[in-house]
Amino acid sequence: MLGTFFVKVNYCGTQCTNLETGKYPIRSPLFPKEWYAPGNIGCCLNDMHGQHSDKISDADLKLLTQRRIEKYGLPENKEEGLPLFGKPCRYHTREGCILKDHKGPVCVAYLCDSQIKHLKDKFGIDYDMKKAFITLEDILSGKVSEEQVSKFKSEVADFIKIIISTEKKAD
């Protein structure tokens, strides 16, 4: 459902991953203050799929990783690192992420600051990335009730409706 929402927003491809310079700012003393990752990498600069909060158990994470490896094999990105950049995430290719499912919760929920601002400015949507991330971890851990899952889905469905109605008004 979050995937459908992000597709409707239509931001990553048009504003980042299809452009030479993306929207993910690299904040490092090694780089100039305003330096953005190349578009084709977007925000997949390293193995984000392994990131997690301390609320999810090692066993749940291990199971997700195991299922991902069963379906997609070990991550073995063959892309060359770009000048001044290391290699991106090992599931990343020139065509983007190879994972169609079994992504880590952070990969599913993550939006960069630029896209979060776009959602607020254009659609009036307050996307709470941390809440989405934790909810996904809780779902993965079986810690949420059916009712809570339905509530989360309904919130995302409302975001989608807002986008559709805003775009209709703009036509």
Ligand code: SF4
């Ligand atoms: S979330 Fe932001 S940085 Fe990541 S791919 Fe989309 S636009 Fe690019």
Ligand code: SF4
């Ligand atoms: S798993 Fe996919 S979405 Fe997550 S960081 Fe790697 S390439 Fe990006």
